[in-house]
Amino acid sequence: MINYNPTDWFTFIFRIHRADTVKKLFPMFIAIALYSCVIAWLELTFIRAQAERDHLKNISAMHGLLGFVISMLLVFRTNTAYDRWWEGRRQWGGLVNSSRNLAMKLKAMLPTGHPAVAWFAHMIPNYAFALKDHLRGEFHPDKLENIAEDELERLGKGIHVPNRMATLIMEKINELHRQQVISGDQLITINAQLESFTDICGACERIKNTPIPFSYSVFLKKFIFFYVMTLPMGYVFGLGYLVVPMVVFIFYVLASLELIAEEIEDPFGKDANDLPTETISANIRRHVQEIMQ
Amino acid sequence: MINYNPTDWFTFIFRIHRADTVKKLFPMFIAIALYSCVIAWLELTFIRAQAERDHLKNISAMHGLLGFVISMLLVFRTNTAYDRWWEGRRQWGGLVNSSRNLAMKLKAMLPTGHPAVAWFAHMIPNYAFALKDHLRGEFHPDKLENIAEDELERLGKGIHVPNRMATLIMEKINELHRQQVISGDQLITINAQLESFTDICGACERIKNTPIPFSYSVFLKKFIFFYVMTLPMGYVFGLGYLVVPMVVFIFYVLASLELIAEEIEDPFGKDANDLPTETISANIRRHVQEIMQ
Amino acid sequence: MINYNPTDWFTFIFRIHRADTVKKLFPMFIAIALYSCVIAWLELTFIRAQAERDHLKNISAMHGLLGFVISMLLVFRTNTAYDRWWEGRRQWGGLVNSSRNLAMKLKAMLPTGHPAVAWFAHMIPNYAFALKDHLRGEFHPDKLENIAEDELERLGKGIHVPNRMATLIMEKINELHRQQVISGDQLITINAQLESFTDICGACERIKNTPIPFSYSVFLKKFIFFYVMTLPMGYVFGLGYLVVPMVVFIFYVLASLELIAEEIEDPFGKDANDLPTETISANIRRHVQEIMQ
Amino acid sequence: MINYNPTDWFTFIFRIHRADTVKKLFPMFIAIALYSCVIAWLELTFIRAQAERDHLKNISAMHGLLGFVISMLLVFRTNTAYDRWWEGRRQWGGLVNSSRNLAMKLKAMLPTGHPAVAWFAHMIPNYAFALKDHLRGEFHPDKLENIAEDELERLGKGIHVPNRMATLIMEKINELHRQQVISGDQLITINAQLESFTDICGACERIKNTPIPFSYSVFLKKFIFFYVMTLPMGYVFGLGYLVVPMVVFIFYVLASLELIAEEIEDPFGKDANDLPTETISANIRRHVQEIMQ
């Protein structure tokens, strides 16, 4: 995610940022401009009969009628993509909350100086780092702090790392419960935080692995394509060669919406629009250790 | 569900996938093209008076006015269908989470080597497989692992298999509680997972058995039909025979939306757009057994 | 609710089902067709001056401008009505889940052969039947199974039957708790199911008793009425007598949406679009007794 | 709230109810009609040059373009206002549910004839009455039943009455717990109901005290005002004096939406569209006493 001052309009308008759709769509702009030129030249040169010209001109009626549908579909697309992005953000916000609450409760429950305090102060943030990397298909054991040798061995390739770490935390809690360091009533009060780790992991995997249904994606791309390709045919006789920038601009608007939707739909990567899971994980480590020290 | 790279535009635009609405609607395209041709020929041949031509031409005003309504209804339809699909996905995501959390908690609670560990390692994933088949109206006992002979007998035809399996799990847990292997406080901490199985099953049945209200479905189909059938009448004098591809394209857009909505509304089947319940069940088995081994 | 195969298009388009808005609105269609004829005849016969004709013709600009608003209001209306219908469905889905979960838990908790098992196997489904009838303002004691004579007497007219039955279930559970058949920890684990019965009953009563705010309902009807009544005035000079079917069709679309919304807003009756609470209740009885036998 | 039969169309269309926006906006209708007349007379009399007439006529292009925005903003406004109204209704539905569930549980827990039964049978409904009056900025001690003299004294002016009553209920429950009439496990099972009273009170206060952000309210009013004021300028040359009823009708539609939104945004008063909190409170009293008798 790019931290920006949302009120600084003019920089945005003229700067072409690396995540900007203008940059990504630029080759397409050229292609569509050329295509529109050719269509315009062909129609203006070869179609002379007024009746035929009128017929072609009225194609634009179709673009008017379908303008509603395409607009609303793109807003539907935008909405669903944004909802996933925002749900991803809420899940990571939930991880922050669970990590802090668990840290506070354990700090309050455990006797001062009990070795488990230090263990959890490292293990709770480690979960966030493991989840972040897991959602990117990576594993960086060097980002995990104070992890025992034998535990590290069991986190190798092919293992679901967040599951393994959540199991370690569960086992440690139950060990403390068996040793009567944590009473049964206290166990109940931390249960929600303990299960939230795996719930959050599952929710993020769900968002990551489930794009919008295949049919919608295909349909929307076909629709945008034929809509834009037929645009110059109808508008040439009204606009002359001005049809070229107009078609490019309309394509820019429609394709940008689809492109941004595709980009933010999977919000756990390293793209410019993705969630700052790196920073959130670091904050979890800082705050949990501040709480438990 | 088809796994696809959502950014690979051009393949999508020109390839006709088996789930593509273009394929399904092709016979309709032919019929509507013929119908439009006939209407166009009739109007262009027999209607000569300018006043009558103008009157017919102005029918298109109706299509303009109703263009908003039909667009918004189709987006409403798309939204509700997508919401069911996504709720179905969330329910199966919830099943993944509950299975993992229950496995972790039982692994932590039960003494190492207790026979119940192995029993749950098979039974929790079996529930997912049973639910998947139940939602398709099928029953495949061979997909269930390590199930006792007497238990299998009680899962025959006519029995609600997921209910039966959830009952078995509940009874096993209460047996362990009576034997004091699981304390009362521990029972409370796994209660949410235990009841979630049946809640998820009920929610999936609800999605499966409740299509959009009958009146909406009928109304929307009638509306699309009459809207498309009257389209060529109004646009013939403006577009000539170009009215044929235009009507086909508008029909393609409107009918595709209704068709996709119908397809994804029941997301538990084996269609191209359905949820990958097969894969999710296999993942539950793999992860639960990894956790409990 | 009518069970239909949602993909069978053509039957829907030409069959006039008893719940079809075409049937209900038919007398209105005649009235509006006559009205439009009269308006058309008056305008075409008596208004001769070109300036006046132009002025009347431009009334259609108003219909264009307000076309957005009326479309969006109808979609808003459709959305809120559908949301209630779907919330009603979710509540009854919740009743299915609670009934099953409570049955499973009691089956697992209670000693085999304890008389309370049979009592609950009848009483849990009875709640569903009582609720279904309560939401229709009826009471059918013959649909309740195995209910004691003295209990039945206390369910007479004027009594809130679902409340009375939920109280009976609560009292039975607490009696078993006092007899130590159900421990305190077990009481906590079935608490959510026990209170869900009354929560579901309250939510259904809320949906049933709260139509959309009066002002919206009145405003929307006035708006549709004046919109449709002024339609022929503006379009006569463009369409001639073709204005008659056009006005009828636009009225059909707008009024159908309002009509369907009114119908599905209270989903607990016996209309064609209402929820199948009868079937759901029967399924609860079948499944609960299958679980507890 | 007005109880009405939502299908009785024609009464609604021609009757002017006291809550009808037609009544409230009537003086504005006159003002806007006069204003439009003056604009129409001025333009038709003094603007003679065809070029100027054409320029003025094309102002209507702006109304077309902005027609989408204003429609969607009004629907956004309608949605947010309706959501608050419906959330208010759900909160009061929640109060009904919590009151009933708490009554049932206490009835089942407390020994028959214990004096606390009668105390709660009065106190739970009293909470609903106190909350209803609190949300209207009133306090009617005479509506509270069987309240002790010393308790009543502590509910005077300046005191947050629902908070005070919730505290009384909490204290009574804890007293019963200290006397071992209610066990610790039973305390846990009624906890959700006990805290829901204050949660509902807080949610209702939030709805009541938080109108839509100031900027939106101001912007929307300015937008509607300038939109309607410039309408006659553009349409005079197309419509002649017919512009007067058209502008009035468009103003009626836009202003009604804003007006209804303002009215239902705070749903706890005594307006025609407000929630029937009086009736709901009376029902809570009737049902709670039926349960606990």
Place this chain on the structure above:
Amino acid sequence: MINYNPTDWFTFIFRIHRADTVKKLFPMFIAIALYSCVIAWLELTFIRAQAERDHLKNISAMHGLLGFVISMLLVFRTNTAYDRWWEGRRQWGGLVNSSRNLAMKLKAMLPTGHPAVAWFAHMIPNYAFALKDHLRGEFHPDKLENIAEDELERLGKGIHVPNRMATLIMEKINELHRQQVISGDQLITINAQLESFTDICGACERIKNTPIPFSYSVFLKKFIFFYVMTLPMGYVFGLGYLVVPMVVFIFYVLASLELIAEEIEDPFGKDANDLPTETISANIRRHVQEIMQ
């Protein structure tokens, strides 16, 4: 937040409030008016050929087509910004509820006169004040009441103050539990309130730190800019110099929506539209102390 009477229309329309977008956008209005004048003068003076004039005039077709998209995107923007603002309000409403419920429960649980009663009566409201300042990046120890010297020292710069205070509350509760002043069952009943403090803090931080995805913000600004800049080109020949106020008004509408969305997206500051966290905190202090006195 500005407390206003939402029905007082005319004051709103003509008064320019300091938070009004008219004020903020005024320099832009001048610039855009000048730009439109120049474009109008250039086109009217130098473009004489009818064909070229017609081509330029038809640019407005593009504005019509894209009018849907830009309207819907702005409503999408408005919706997401409003949702954050309202979620922020709900979180603070949740803080009010948790503070009150915790105060009531502790008042009922703790023996009369126990020193912890006074401690919590100050500490619970202090949390609200600390959170309010934390969300503004400030720290005002003088607003915290009756805080011990040694506790205050640990709340210095660099420390996450709300976390520190929540930890203090957790530790105090656990200390009371160890001293058997609060039983295990009572601990469970206040657990939800205790963890809600940190959940609310995390949710507010999430709203504050996550603006709408960068790509949308950039795209929307570019879109509005090019849409408005090309407006005068197309409308000059239809409107003459009237194009100047029209372009300014359209810019006012579009830019206001984006501007208000940016303003309310972070609702915890001191802007005119921000949430009244100051007042809410003061109310929490007043009500908690009223409850616990």
